[in-house]
Amino acid sequence: xxxxxxxxxxxxxxxxxxxxxxxxxxxxxxxxxxxxxxxxxxxxxxxxxxxxxxxxxxxxxxxxxxxxxxxxxxxxxxxxxxxxxxxxxxxxxxxxxxxxxxxxxxxxxxxxxxxxxxxxxxxxxxxxxxxxxxxxxxxxxxxxxxxxxxxxxxxxxxxxxxxxxxxxxxxxxxxxxxxxxxxxxxxxxxxxxxxxxxxxxxxxxxxxxxxxxxxxxxxxxxxxxxxxxxxxxxxxxxxxxxxxxxxxxxxxxxxxxxxxxxxxxxxxxxxxxxxxxxxxxxxxxxxxxxxxxxxxxxxxxxxxxxxxxxxxxxxxxxxxxxxxxxxxxxxxxxxxxxxxxxxxxxxxxxxxxxxxxxxxxxxxxxxxxxxxxxxxxxxxxxxxxxxxxxxxxxxxxxxxxxxxxxxxxxxxxxxxxxxxxxxxxxxxxxxxxxxxxxxxxxxxxxxxxxxxxxxxxxxxxxxxxxxxxxxxxxxxxxxxx
Numbered sequence: 001x002x003x004x005x006x007x008x009x010x011x012x013x014x015x016x017x018x019x020x021x022x023x024x025x026x027x028x029x030x031x032x033x034x035x036x037x038x039x040x041x042x043x044x045x046x047x048x049x050x051x052x053x054x055x056x057x058x059x060x061x062x063x064x065x066x067x068x069x070x071x072x073x074x075x076x077x078x079x080x081x082x083x084x085x086x087x088x089x090x091x092x093x094x095x096x097x098x099x100x101x102x103x104x105x106x107x108x109x110x111x112x113x114x115x116x117x118x119x120x121x122x123x124x125x126x127x128x129x130x131x132x133x134x135x136x137x138x139x140x141x142x143x144x145x146x147x148x149x150x151x152x153x154x155x156x157x158x159x160x161x162x163x164x165x166x167x168x169x170x171x172x173x174x175x176x177x178x179x180x181x182x183x184x185x186x187x188x189x190x191x192x193x194x195x196x197x198x199x200x201x202x203x204x205x206x207x208x209x210x211x212x213x214x215x216x217x218x219x220x221x222x223x224x225x226x227x228x229x230x231x232x233x234x235x236x237x238x239x240x241x242x243x244x245x246x247x248x249x250x251x252x253x254x255x256x257x258x259x260x261x262x263x264x265x266x267x268x269x270x271x272x273x274x275x276x277x278x279x280x281x282x283x284x285x286x287x288x289x290x291x292x293x294x295x296x297x298x299x300x301x302x303x304x305x306x307x308x309x310x311x312x313x314x315x316x317x318x319x320x321x322x323x324x325x326x327x328x329x330x331x332x333x334x335x336x337x338x339x340x341x342x343x344x345x346x347x348x349x350x351x352x353x354x355x356x357x358x359x360x361x362x363x364x365x366x367x368x369x370x371x372x373x374x375x376x377x378x379x380x381x382x383x384x385x386x387x388x389x390x391x392x393x394x395x396x397x398x399x400x401x402x403x404x405x406x407x408x409x410x411x412x413x414x415x416x417x418x419x420x421x422x423x424x425x426x427x428x429x430x431x432x433x434x435x436x437x438x439x440x441x442x443x444x445x446x447x448x449x450x451x452x453x454x455x456x457x458x459x460x461x462x463x464x465x466x467x468x469x470x471x472x473x474x475x476x477x478x479x480x481x
Contacts, residue, residue, distance in 0.1 A: 045339050048082060049145030049450065050441040052089030054389030056143070057115065058082045063139055063148050066095065066130065068157030073104070073130040075139065075151075079112050080120040088113045093125055095151075096138040096434065096454075098336050098370025101191050102173040103422050103434070104128060104137075128172055129160045136336040138369055142437045144450040146376075149337035149369050171423065176434065178456035179398075179418040184218055186288070186302065188421075192312055194229065196222060197288065197305040200241075200259055209258035211266065219263065223270035226310055234311035236276035239264040242307060244300035245284045245291055257281025263306045288427040290396045299397075334461065337369040343376050343450070347479065350472040351382075354391075358382040361472040362448070366465065367481045372420060372434075372454045373408060375467060375478075383445040392439040393470050400430030402439040403453045405470025410458035411477070416468070420454040 046062040064076040075093060090111045095104040104127040115121060130137070130153055139148040175190040186197040203215040211219075230237065241256030241263075260279040268277060289299035344365040352359055364376040381387045398404035401419050408417045425431035434454035442449045458465070467475045 045139075045148050045151060045341070047145035047148065047341060049141075049143045051091060051141065051143035051145070052087075052441075053438070054440050054443050056441060057087045057089045057112065059112075059115070061091075061141060061143075061145055063151055066127075066137060066151055066153045068130060068132075068153065068155035071129055071158045072107070073127045073153070073157065075106075075125045075127065076122075077124070077139075078120055078122050079115065081112075081115045081117050083115075083117055086114045086116045088115070090142070091123065092142055094140045095127055095130070096140055096147075096176070097130070097134055097173070098138055098149075098372055100131075100134070101176040101178075101371060103140075103176055104130065104173045107172070129157050131160055132156065138336070140434065140436075144436070144441050146436055146450060146452045147369075147374060147454075148339065149374075150339040174423040176454075177421040177424070179421060180456060181302075181416040181418065183414055185222075186305075190312075190424075192314075193424075194310055194312060196225075196308045197302075198222065198263070198308065199301060200243075200304045200306060201301055203263065203306065204259060207255070209255060209262050211262055215266075219266050219270065222308065223267055226267070226275075226308070227271060229312055230275070230310040231313035232274045232276075236278040237264075237267070237271075238307075238309045239267070239277070239279040240286075240307040240309070241279075241281045242286060242288075242303060242305050243284050244303040245287070246300070247284075249283060253281050253283035255281075256283050260306055263308070267308075286427055288397065290428065293396065334368050334370060334457070337367060337374070340367060340374070347477075348475045350469050350475060352469075352471040352473075354471075355385075357385045357387075359387070359472075361469050363467055363469070363475045363478055365479045365481060366467075368457060368461075369454070371457055373417075373457050373462075373465065373480055375406065375408065375453045375455060376450070377452070377469070378448045378450050379439070380448040381443070381445050386443045386445060387440055389440055389443055395470070397428065398431070398433070399428070401433035401453075402435045402437065403451060403470075404433060406453055407468045407470075408455045408458070409466040409468065410462055411464055411466060413458065415458070417455045417458060420456065 044062040044064055046060060048060040051057045051059055059082055060080040062078045066073055066075050079091065088111060092106060092110065106125040106127060108126060110123060110125050112121060134153050137151050137153055139151050175192055177188055177190045180187045184199055184202050188195045198218060202218055203211055205212060239260040241260030243252040243256050260281055264277050264279040287303045289302040291299045346362040347365060348363050350361045360380045360382055362378045366373050366375050392402050393405045394401055395405040398418065404419045419433040419435060422432040422434065436451060439451060462480055464477050464479050467478045469475065
């Protein structure tokens with residue numbers, strides 16, 4: 001099920017991307033008209049779109065801003081129905097801090113009950129206290145209007161409560177987790193913790209726990225990163241060995257433990273006694289990739305790994321809330337985006353077949369919002385059948401998101417940057433991602449609906465990327481502003 005970013009009320013959607021047959025040969029189409037889902041208004045921060053579930057409320061949502069009020073922060077906005085009949089929909093808006101990498105969830109449910117055609121309702125939502133250093137946030141709405149970047153945060157409030165649980169499951173604010181897949185390692189990281197999965201095919205020979213010659217440079221690089229980022233005063237560095245599903249359980253458990261201990265011993269030599277260490281063997285019990293599909297060899301290679309986890313050392317007095325320099329220099333230093341009220345013209349189009357039906361993906365120019373790239377696109381059902389109301393485009397290894405089969409690569413690079421996850425997650429289990437909460441808001445043929453995902457920005461201030469549209473295929477040279 002595609003999980004709602006806001007948490008509870010927006011309907012979830014089951015992914016049908018697995019039903020896609022081969023796409024039509026990719027063909028580029030430039031200059032297609034921008035979708036009408038995003039419009040601007042002279043006053044406030046305004047877009048129109050469809051909200052709630054499939055074929056939900058057509059409305060104009062105008063945000064005034066966010067105001068600190070004591071121990072809480074308050075988002076003020078209005079909703080104007082553009083529909084033909086009264087409708088009731090939940091309106092759960094999350095606030096994203098693209099500098100600190102946190103997501104603030106509303107502390108109570110908000111809904112537009114029986115909103116009559118042409119009626120405007122003034123609304124507000126409450127959140128935990130947002131730090132005084134944060135100057136702008138992005139409002140993530142549950143609909144085709146999507147993200148409202150550059151929303152000002154004003155007023156003076158209380159300091160956020162200590163131990164608010166940002167790094168814990170269900171914490172508010174929630175930590176945002178970057179997911180990067182590489183040939184040598186996969187990394188999942190937030191502002192509080194990092195998990196580095198080193199591929200054992202690089203570290204060891206087949207069925208061996210003896211480190212290879214190539215392992216030295218890999219472990220040297222990992223040690224430098226840990227020394228620069230990890231907090232030795234927090235929990236121990238943990239080394240968990242994992243195998244794929246081939247072989248017996250007891251053999252895999254023993255091999256995974258031996259490999260974890262071998263890596264831990266080498267890291268001790270590089271890091272010394274400043275850290276505490278812990279090694280475990282998990283065998284095949286915790287795969288990060290689903291085996292048995294057409295990409296079985298790649299999935300098994302990802303599952304064969306030694307997982308190093310550590311707590312990030314917190315910087316004091318570093319961030320101003322106006323620009324970001326992500327851990328390790330990823331993404332350079334970029335401020336939160338200004339309000340992005342209108343998408344640009346279509347860069348390229350790709351097509352996918354889902355059973356007998358055909359859908360078109362129109363890729364728009366992407367843009368930076370703090371440490372992230374916002375990937376913007378529209379999907380149009382070209383028939384002959386309508387789009388199922390629960391249609392989504394989830395990757396089998398990242399269930400729960402509306403568009404987790406979509407990703408970004410730097411030009412000439414091999415690392416894959418995937419949708420940003422909200423909060424800690426368990427491999428293979430449904431999670432929440434920074435997206436609209438569902439993929440399908442309009443089901444009729446020839447209706448275009450806007451979608452978006454947030455992905456980690458690659459190193460440096462990139463001006464273009466390769467966009468992988470999952471079942472629709474890849475698009476080269478998508479501009480990033």
